Amino acid sequence: MTEETLQVFIDGVSRYFEHTKDNDLRVGTPYLADNCAPVSMDYTGLIGVSGSNKGCVYFTAPKAMLRHLILSLGEPDTSDENMVDLVGEVANTISGNARRELGKNFMISVPVVVSGAPGKIHLPTELRSYVVPTTWRSYNAAVVICLQH
Amino acid sequence: MKLDFGKYRGIIVSVALFLLLDASVLLMNFYISFEISEDAVGVNLAGRQRMLSQRMMKSLLDLDAADSVEQRQLAMAELSQTVALFDNTLRAFASGGETLSAEGHGVMLGAVNSPAGRQALEEAKTLWLPFLQRLDPLIDRHSLGGDASYAARLHNAVAYGRANNLTLLRLMNALTVDLENVAASKAKRLRLIQTVGISLAVLNFFIIMFHFLRQLRESDSKIELARQETREILDTVNEGLFLLDRDQHIGSQYSHALLNILGQRELEGVAFAELLDGIVSDRDRNTAAGFIKLLFDPRKKQKLIGDLNPLRQVEVHIPQPDGSFANKHLSFGFSRVVIDGEIVHVLVTVQDISRQIKLADELEAAKVQGEEQLELLSTILQSNGDLLRHFLSNSFASFQKINGLLKQPAKTHQQYIDKANQIFALIHNYKGEAAALELHRFARQAHQFEELLDGLRRSAELSGNDFLGLVVHLNKLIAQTETIQGLVEKLGTLGLSGTSQVASSSATYAYPHWSLFAEQVAERQGKEVELLCSGFNDVPLPKTMEAALNTLTVQLIRNAISHGIETPEQRRLAQKPPRGEVDVRLLARADGSIQLSVEDDGDGIDRQAVIDTAVDRGLIDGAAAESLDSKAIMNLIFHPQLSTRSEVDEDAGRGVGMHAIREVVRELGGRVTIQSRRGRGTRFQLFFPAEINAVKSAA
CATH class of the missing domain: 3.30.565.10 (Histidine kinase-like ATPase, C-terminal domain)
Known part of the structure; x- marks a missing residue:
């Protein structure tokens, strides 16, 4: 997996935040994480990738951030459903960006939103995933990329 | 479609026979009924002869007994008419000829042929001719009536009539009965012919029924058997098989495997382009449509256009119910189906060659990996096992520390620079150890890692995203170190190299x-x-x-x-x-x-070089350099950016x-x-x- 590929996924998230009022999504230093203990917060929007690179990419964020984000988008309803929708939308933007940039070798599935315990995300344990911490306002979220080459 | 007459000859002959029989019966029916109707006229006229014989006798007796001229004339007229009619009719019966019917029309009679009839006629003729000889003078001389000879002739005629009248009646009766018998026998024959004809027709019908029903049943069961065999083949074969018509639609029969390969439920009548939609690129799909069109063109040689097949080996992405995609490598083959020199269909075979492709890829990867591992292996075998294990455990520890450093949040440029410096120190030590163990591949990679870090350290503005390349490189280093560790463990179990454990x-x-x-x-x-x-x-x-x-x-x-x-x-x-x-x-x-x-x-x-470098790099300013003591100068040596x-x-x-x-x-x-x-x-x-x-x- 190349730096360029990773960048496409990170850009996907940044692209989503460009539409928010506070478009300053700050990208932290990426690091590696063992897949035995995947990074996961309250809500996770996950897209599966097949093709020459197999695996998944997900955006995970805490409730507080999503609530704030919903409000900043001018939507007063901060229900769980809306949070799920929002995370799904971020995942959708990631997948749209990846489709456009990476072409047909990356077959990307419809986003799935997982909420709650990190145990619900299963990643191939023999691989490490790239964790890209992001900060929006004072909230920490992350883009996690785990692709087999 | 051309009709296969050979196949249907039996049924055609049978039906023709059936019609011929019906026509024959009808023809016979016409002919015999016509004869019977002629016979009926004969029977009627024969019956009239009976009546005429008696009327003749009555007129004769009336003539004999007539008192007045009127009576005599009446009797004579009657006698003359009846005699003429009787004679005429008798002749017609005897040798064929025309006579008058009851309605007074002329009617043709055939000569009676039956022996009994002929005999009755001969006998009647024998009686009739003398009678006629006696009657004729009476009728001729009628105008002369009243003289003595007339009376004598009348008397003679009456006497002859009285003597033979009943015999003549009997003979005419016999003729009538005979003619009736002939007609009855003809009617009987007609019935027989009809019965036989209809029976034959019915028989023929049943033959047709049974024969062809059996044939139908046999061919049905053959078709069913063939269908069953086709089904078994299509259900069992591992390849996807189907036919495409000229409009590039899938036929009704296709192999079960096709559904599994393409993850579809129903394919009958589906357009081929629709089948490919979304699973191959639009370009491949369009090329395939053009290629199939060429296959239907009889002027194009299949061998020559075979290379144009864009789906010979194609990677497809089949949508799954859960929204993901199954990745497969498929191979589509196309062959013309030619019947009577005409290309009627294109047979398409689809093979899932994912396994072969995967094996080939794995083989290639294994080859590359094998070469790498061989290089590593030779290094391992030359190294001291214990040192190598040290190196490996040190390496993992270093990588973990580097990753820990990466993970630490940083906000300012200086924090990022510090992070880069700390990582540099770790990777530098790693490089040294790798070089000391002659693990040149690792030393080279560590050197590249250092170059990346050096680039970062020189950046005017740093952000987290700038470390992305570093993380990718780190992952690569870890993966390679894991590979070498795997090899060392394997060799350890084989007891090779100095890799056995020591205290x-x-x-x-x-x-x-x-x-x-x-x-x-x-x-x-x-x-x-x-x-x-x-x-x-x-x-x-x-x-x-x-x-x-x-x-x-x-x-x-x-x-x-x-x-x-x-x-x-x-x-x-x-x-x-x-x-x-x-x-x-x-x-x-x-x-x-x-x-x-x-x-x-x-x-x-x-010392002066140290001071100059420090000033050059901006680590200290010129004034401060003047006042540095020996310890401070030595301290500069430990600065991360001094060499x-x-x-x-x-x-x-x-x-x-x-x-x-x-x-x-x-x-x-x-x-x-x-x-x-x-x-x-x-x-x-x-x-x-x-x-x-x-x-x-x-x-």
């Missing part, structure tokens, strides 16, 4: 690799050096301490050669032997503390070496001292407290 005590610890390493560094720099080691096998050390000492020693040896030892030329000019010496000693003091010293007989530290070497190479130049050393020593709770005399040499002394050693060993 944690370093009683047999040997450092031949340092000498080798020193020689290599010296060779690269055009220097000559001899490495002297002592004390390492006398001081028992815990594993962690061993690893740290190894890292430090390697780094210090490299520094001593790179920075201290002069080239043989320079040494000769300085009245020194051309071969420099690096003396490495490990001492254990009575209080348990450890002292490592690395001393070279090189040129010593050029007095003008060129960067695998061994030195980035100035991180001393910084990395101090980081490790600090982590172990030790301290570093430097003693240096210009032109005489430099001694680095590293002191480690006993408790650290004890704590580490307990851990």
